[in-house]
Amino acid sequence: MAKEVAGYVKLQVKGGQANPSPPIGPALGSKGLNIMEFCKQFNGRTQDKMGMVLPVLITYYKDKSFDFVIKTPPAPIMLMEAAKLKGGSAQPNRNKVGSVDWDQVRVIAETKMPDLNCFTVESAMKMIAGTARSMGITVSGAAPWDN
Amino acid sequence: MNYTELQLTLDPDFADILTAELAELGFESFTETDEGINAYIPEPDFDAEAVAEVVARYSGQTAIGYVVNSLEKTNWNAEWEQNYQPIEVVTEGGMSARVRASFHAPDGAFTYDLVINPKMSFGTGHHETTHMMMQHQLGLDHVGKAILDVGSGTGILAILGLKLGAANALAFDIEEWAVENAIENASLNDCQQMRVFQGTIAGVDAAEQFDIILANINRNVLLAEIPTYVRHLKPGGQLLVSGFYETDSPDIQQTAGAVGLTKVGYLTRNQWASVVYQK
Numbered sequence: 001m002a003k004e005v006a007g008y009v010k011l012q013v014k015g016g017q018a019n020p021s022p023p024i025g026p027a028l029g030s031k032g033l034n035i036m037e038f039c040k041q042f043n044g045r046t047q048d049k050m051g052m053v054l055p056v057l058i059t060y061y062k063d064k065s066f067d068f069v070i071k072t073p074p075a076p077i078m079l080m081e082a083a084k085l086k087g088g089s090a091q092p093n094r095n096k097v098g099s100v101d102w103d104q105v106r107v108i109a110e111t112k113m114p115d116l117n118c119f120t121v122e123s124a125m126k127m128i129a130g131t132a133r134s135m136g137i138t139v140s141g142a143a144p145w146d147n
Numbered sequence: 148m149n150y151t152e153l154q155l156t157l158d159p160d161f162a163d164i165l166t167a168e169l170a171e172l173g174f175e176s177f178t179e180t181d182e183g184i185n186a187y188i189p190e191p192d193f194d195a196e197a198v199a200e201v202v203a204r205y206s207g208q209t210a211i212g213y214v215v216n217s218l219e220k221t222n223w224n225a226e227w228e229q230n231y232q233p234i235e236v237v238t239e240g241g242m243s244a245r246v247r248a249s250f251h252a253p254d255g256a257f258t259y260d261l262v263i264n265p266k267m268s269f270g271t272g273h274h275e276t277t278h279m280m281m282q283h284q285l286g287l288d289h290v291g292k293a294i295l296d297v298g299s300g301t302g303i304l305a306i307l308g309l310k311l312g313a314a315n316a317l318a319f320d321i322e323e324w325a326v327e328n329a330i331e332n333a334s335l336n337d338c339q340q341m342r343v344f345q346g347t348i349a350g351v352d353a354a355e356q357f358d359i360i361l362a363n364i365n366r367n368v369l370l371a372e373i374p375t376y377v378r379h380l381k382p383g384g385q386l387l388v389s390g391f392y393e394t395d396s397p398d399i400q401q402t403a404g405a406v407g408l409t410k411v412g413y414l415t416r417n418q419w420a421s422v423v424y425q426k
Contacts, residue, residue, distance in 0.1 A: 011178055012177040035224050080167055
C-alpha cells in the first residue's frame with residue numbers, strides 16, 4: 001500500500017551544501033523529520049552541482065519518512081553560469097557586463113522547458129532572453145527566428 | 148552559529164533573479180513566500196551593503212522591499228530526536244551494537260551499547276552510511292589502536308572505536324554544533340580518551356599517524372583528501388570510507404588505488420557504499 005502523504009516542503013538549496021540551519025532545519029524539524037538524513041542524501045546526490053542553487057521538492061509521509069525530487073536550477077543561475085558572471089551588471093540597461101549566445105539560450109530553454117509555461121522552445125528562448133536582459137546580460141548575435 | 152534571514156517582498160518575475168544574485172553573495176538557501184522569497188546566510192557572512200547594492204541595481208525595474216532578521220542557533224532536530232528508535236547493527240560474525248538516546252533503556256542483548264543524543268549532528272546509525280561504517284568497525288581489531296574520525300558529527304564512529312578497545316581517538320568536524328555534540332556524546336559514553344576539535348584534516352599534526360582512519364563524508368571531500376589521509380595512516384593501517392553512492396565507487400577506487408591503498412572490504416546498502424582500504 002502506498003504511504004500516506006502528509007505534506008510537501010519546497011526549498012532552494014545550494015548543491016552539496018545542505019545543513020541543518022534555517023530554512024532546512026525549521027522546515028523539516030517542525031514536521032518531525034530527520035533533518036540530517038535529508039542533508040546527507042541531498043548532498044550525496046548533488047556532488048556534481050556543488051554550490052549551484054537547486055530547487056528541491058520534499059514529500060513527507062505520515063510515518064515521518066520522506067523522499068524528494070531535485071529540479072533544474074533557476075534560469076538566472078544558469079545564465080550567470082553560462083555568461084561566467086559574478087553578479088549582474090551594475091546598471092542592467094546601460095552597462096552590459098556579460099553575454100551569452102543564442103545556442104546557450106537554447107540549451108537553457110530546453111533544460112527549463114518542463115518548468116516553464118511555454119509550448120515551444122522558441123517561446124521559452126524568448127523568455128530566457130528577457131530574463132538575461134533584466135540582469136544586464138546581452139544575448140549576442142541575431143535571434144534564430146530573425147534569420 | 149546564528150543565521151540571518153532576509154525577507155524580500157518582490158514581483159514573482161524577479162524571484163529567481165534575486166535568488167541568483169543573492170546566491171552569489173553567499174546566501175545558502177531560499178524559500179518562496181506569499182510576498183516573495185526568504186534567503187538565508189550564516190550571520191558572519193551577511194554583508195548588508197552588498198544586499199543593498201543588489202536591490203538598488205534592480206530598483207529601476209521593479210519594487211523590492213526587504214527586512215533582515217537574526218535567527219538564533221536552535222536545535223531544530225528536537226522533535227525527531229524525541230521520537231527516534233534505537234538502531235541495531237549486527238554482523239555475520241555475531242558482533243552487535245545498539246545505538247540509543249539517553250531516554251531509551253539499555254538492552255544487554257547487544258555487545259556494545261552506545262548513547263547518542265544527536266541534536267543537529269549527523270550519525271545515529273539510522274543512515275545507511277553510518278550503519279555500514281559501524282558494520283565494518285565491528286569486524287576490525289581496534290584493541291590498543293589510535294583512531295582518527297574525519298567529519299565526526301555526533302562522534303558515533305570514534306565512540307564505537309573506543310568501545311571496541313581503541314587506545315585513543317581524535318575526532319574533528321567543521322561544524323561548531325557537531326564538535327559540541329561529539330564532546331557531549333563522548334561524555335555520555337564515558338569515553339575519556341577522545342579529543343575533539345573544530346576544523347579539517349589540515350588541523351591534524353602533520354607527523355601524527357593512526358592505525359584506523361574513519362571518514363564518512365562525501366565523494367568530493369574524499370576524492371580531494373584521501374591522499375592526505377594516507378599520509379596519516381600507519382603502514383598496514385585501515386582507512387574506512389563512506390558517504391557516497393555505489394555509482395561513485397569507481398572514482399573513489401581510482402583515487403585510493405593511485406596512493407597505494409588496497410580494497411579489503413566493501414558493503415552497499417540502499418545504493419550507498421562503504422569501503423575498507425588497507426595501506
